[in-house]
Amino acid sequence: MRILIGSPVHQKPEILILFLQALERLKAPDVPPDYLFVDDNDNPASSQWLIDFADRLPGQVLPMLTGLPQMENRSNEHTHYWPPALVWKVAGFKNRLIDYALQHDYDALFLVDSDLVLHSQTLCRLVETEKDIVSEIFWTRWHPEGVPLPQVWVSDEYNLFHREEGEVLSAEERAHRELHFLHQLHVPGLYEVGGLGACTLIRRRALEAGVHFGKIKNVSYWGEDRHFCIRAAAYGFPLFVDTHYPAMHLYQETDRVKAEQLLSALSYFTSKAAHADFPDSPDHSPSFNQSTSSETPEFTEASVIPDDLRESAVFAKYTADSFGVPQAFSGPRQSELHTPPVSRPKLTLSMTVYNEAEQKLSDVLRSHREYIDEAVIIDDGSQDGSGELCRELLKGIPLRLIRNETASLTNEAGLRKQQWRETLFSSPEWILNMDADEMFESRFAQGVHSLLEGTKADAICFRLYDMWSATHYRDDEYWQAHRYYRPFLIRYKEGFAYKWKEQSLHCGRFPDNVLDLPSEISNYRIQHWGWYTPAIRAAKLERYQLLDPNARYGWKEQYESILDPNPRLTLWVDQDSKNIEDGPASEHEDIHHAITEEVVKVASVQVESDPEPDILEETKDTFYEKEKGQGKEAVQGVKCKLCGSSETGVFHRYKHFILLGCGSCGLVFRHDVDRIQSEEMIAEIYNAKWVDMRDSAEASTYGDYALFGVMLLDMFSPGKGRLLEIGSGTGEFIHATLQSGWDAVGIEPSLDSRAYAKHKYDVDLLAGYWSDKIKKITLTQEALETQKISEIREMNEAPTTEEEMDLSLDNPFEAVACWHVLEQIADPIAFLADLREHLQPDGTLYITVPNKNSFTNEAYGAYSPIFTEKDHLYHYSEHTLALLLEKAGFRPVSLFTRQLPADLDALLQAHPLYGELDFTEQMGLLAKLQGEKRGHELCCVARAI
Template structure:
């Protein structure tokens, strides 16, 4: 099959580079495709890169078609501008590509926009559909804070809902259908649509029929794709979208950065690990050094290796990692987005990173800069006389981001205040809005990247303070009487106020990274945390110790005992357990982090956590952080391997009276130490008794409304059709009752005889007894009881009752199922991988698994620490977060299609009273906090919808 890949190109060089790299990776179904570009670039470097691409694929890139040079401004960081003249100019380009394909007898034309990064299987998949016109899906966030929306639609200009002829829809019905259409497109499949574009395979039969992108004179719809689609429908060609291999749309700068990371990660997987992996120099403006010219780089930057992913999932998993947001129920979509193409939203505040570096190339500088580049708008860096290539590394890692790099030939760290003043002057020369002052060995936890711009846009403060954790190893921070930085908030982020009389602490050491009077401005504290890597190896600690002995031998500027403690052979360390946010990039964009207003004039104390401006506080407080801390010496106990990732980096999370919880420093899982020796059946029988049922009955209305109907809503949103439903662990039967009423063919399994009896009495629901074990497994007591009843029924000649009891004992379940639900079951399962793997086999090919578990990263656990009821329940064998649950699903052959948390308002007052950082909040503040908890996945309950990979 001869295929022509065609694209009109008017593109920024850095975007075009990524597009071409992805094109070069495309797998082909049969004959290698040819390429034909319309060169409409006004940047000569972009034109040169098309020539270089042609040289790399001799004989496959046809001579360039040329367009008139485009002069109008097409886009900015927020939106793309398409005046009518430009729309129809592009339509003319696409028609020229159609004419070429027809004249030269191609079997199909693949039209693809030059701001897309394609999965290598895209073209093969579109050919496999055997459709005359089919697009591969991609998603775009047209507004920075808006929902992700597809490039395909159902009808008219951009309707995302189905409507029959003459059907009148209410606003609520329309919203429900919009959500159904959007969620359906997240399920890998092939769907008929009413409109599409930008990434479309058109077979010759459709081309010969006469379809094209020209304007239909009596149609006023905006966009050449809409006229193409109307014409295709008139000629009798249905339109389809495939959703197996979503492309990445490089709509704004953040997307470009993700695409660079995506392609770099894919290059890692496809290259020999012994080879050095070069990185495209997108900032090079020389026409002879295009971004995809691998010989252009003279030095290999030290990018971190990407996470280990099973071979068969590499590319699809990497695309999902960098293109898909974790599920948050989107706001109702209210119709055509044409206005968004013309009206730019309010921009995010500009964020300037300022930093000094000195011989940092072999330390954490690469990791630090990679973390910062996700959210900064520019950087000002002083290279203070480095003897290594720290400065060059800054250029390489931050390429594409405006950078002021100043080189001091002679180090000035012996007079720190003068160095800081120089740093301040150079930063002000860039006309900053917000200034983030970080050292070269400091980095925020990863959730900061998603939340910082919301934080800046939503605050009225001018100074924001954070806690800093002194990492003493790759997994632990130091926590003793000499090292308590993490208990105090310090200013790192300020809004520059022109005319404010900034003043510095005039001392040669420990003068502070920012002027000392920034706390005189309106000040807030934020719970985003900073990891300080300036102590994490013995060699670094020794060098720091010697430096302080040289610069401050009498401890004039610091704390003598703290200096001496640097070389302690057995320091008290605490596990940095919460690695979830650090190891995953599927975070949803959190809402504004409600920080706490601080009266900084007297350095106010807030719930035993102080705002401090001194870099080395002399604090000897006995206050203990109970949440993630282990008791002294516990970390030295015999550890066990993590049940999820296999790491031996586990320590005691907490010793309870009847059991011990372990924490994994690698993946963040918390689990019972004796999980391999637990008989779940005995534990469940002991706990879920008549008293538990009575408790459920006392809250029957809320149980039904908050949980059963919520589960039913998820089924309606994510299951493509109603059919056979299995619930494992049905409890007192509310969900099965709701599902039966809603039209599902539902069956539930419940081991507790008390719970089954309640379900029968309250809801007339018959639940099957036993435990799930491939099919089901009766507990011994239930089996004996049923057998006795059968025998008695036979003796009494009650044949019908005996037959019924025999059927109950047989437990013949129908499968496969359209849906399986496990509401708060997985935390009780001793071997969750085996459990989930077996459930995969019980699902229809497009079936859906629904899971809820307590959330390890919940606000509940924050408030109560190790004494949280989620931790103290002895039948909770595992404590999952969104990250560890995702890892578990992947190991079990599943992928999450929705992952979010819930925090119900009930009980919020008690949580606020227990939490160390919250006092009394007004009603609106409480509701804002609830929204924040949902956005940051800190709700009490973790909810997941999954399908078989």
């Protein structure tokens, strides 16, 4: 494939040398590319760099085109200037490059701006996409204090959100969709967009059709790229962006320094690799490749890893600002803009059916057809037309339907082996083995292909819920399937010695040894409808009594419990529903909530050695253990502090406290929360040692939390105004908000923290705790004893010797922030209701709390640092936080989780189902965690109802 790399060049020498160094490293998918530059430089040194580059690559660099000589001041230290005349001058240069590519029969033109540093795999990747027009992503911080933004967009001049025709969006929904789009671009993949530029591969088919950068007379959009994109869309060419190898944009001076360090690091690894191959060679590299930086980073010996992964890791290190957008959002995991990879894994449904036409077969097949690529079904002697129904409902999907004239009632192992053999005839990649009465919850359809693309496991395990009615599943000592993880989805491994359990009943749907392969658990749930009516249950019991009268293959007590007139049932909660109301159970359905002390297991195999439960349920949790006599009186009769339910049990007994769990709403809370003196507890924890820890992590504290909070304010409270922060810690957020124009005040009970805030940021924080008394702050005893009345007068502007002081709350606040405070509040409903009274009618409440359903808690179970912190009085999930807000008179406008990359390595080592992941895999995992709301931190933006 003949490729022409074209670039108009008007560039500073120190930037141009970095651009050319990266170009020289660029790998080609086939024959080496040719280069054609438009020399529009007004600096002779820059023109000389182009000549030197041509000398280094003889035969590849074509004679340069030139622009009209002129002196132009195109930038200052903060931004670049692009007047209309300059825009259309550059458009003319790009059109000259298009003309050259067409006249000289190139297969593609790669247009790249001269202030980019490219990954060496960029060109290969863009060619690999097989798209007519595709750009590689890069991010730009247009202003020093701004958020990095991409060079691609969704619609119009620069909309970063999708909107259907005629759809009217609120500011909140627009912000939500923008976050979704930006988050998506951080996940390696190929996505369809509405606009792009600056780093674009254009294939000959599009060039011949007439795409170019000329001005469209009746369009007033700024920038030649926008006119190019409109013209491309009019000619029928969709636009795509690839995000596997983000480029670095050298827009600010700090970007140039990082680029020098990046290229220096890559040169280091290249030289190490060369020395490994030629140990006697002298230690030198070509002068053109030497960095102009005076500071060379220090590195350890080069690891033996693939070059492209090493290079990606180096790019990630020096383009870390590109990940400044919060990697979390509230909404579906995949955007309607997402274009699935061409070669996504094939998913084959494997199933047996026997007289299922009048049961749930129709619903089951309709749900599966949304995401499967093909199906293999054994009709095992059905007499009700089940096979014909399969053919009808899967019309349009490749189906291999095998008919057994005689049912295999007494030979399940033989039937399962036949099903396996017939499935393998279809050359499967992934096999989803489901019975005719089993179906996933609806959200699985949107997430299954991302699940398959993002996993290294060969077996994925799920929980199965035995539905005992249309609304409830059975949950007692005999029916506990949903407490375990079993394999339903496996990747076929040719050469693996699959072995079957040789028994005529309950032999398993897959070979018995599939869990010898790498396994993973998933939170997608399966509903089993094989028991949901009295008639079905009676027929099942009759079958078991006939085929297994002595319970040789099953559990005698479970068989006998099938017709229990008063089973223990639990309401099925659809996790896609936003408003869930418990409806009355049908006759004989007294609802009880399960209590268990079992460790999470995959089938019968324990997945971690720690004898503590993993916390993996999203809404209604069933992981609590019964009291065993020790300390029983301390927890008996304790009602849930959120929903008032008496169905509470011990979650875990720690050395100094006990955590209880509510089987109704899922809240986890300390058993002694009514007796806790928060002031004493907080004073004990947030001392000088805690401040030292914050000081040692000052940069990440400021960047990860303070600036993140300010960004949320910019999105949801752009008008600024008065702001109150409760629990200000060492003052970073208050300092950041003051700098960005807010009239901000913070409350902090810790004397050490307040002193640090004053010393470090010159921020005065009010001393005390927020109480449930309107307009009052309760001063700490520490503050009363150590601060003079004159100091208190200066800080509060209201001299008094009382233990309570006014905060001047006559004027309500536009915003109130509680970052990691709510979990420490003993009466959160009263606390939030009081805050509501001090917000403007359209004011906004900002909250972060540790996420009970986090990957951290998955990794460490009951000994997670989130659970063992004794000042964490409550542990909230998305469900319980939303319920709390509703009770306090708020409605969430954005509710999402956040997982920072910093501690991911430690979590992966602690998690029983993960090992080493490379950078790309870690980014994919981060996206998965946020998409499934399993990030460490639960973030909420709320307004009064």
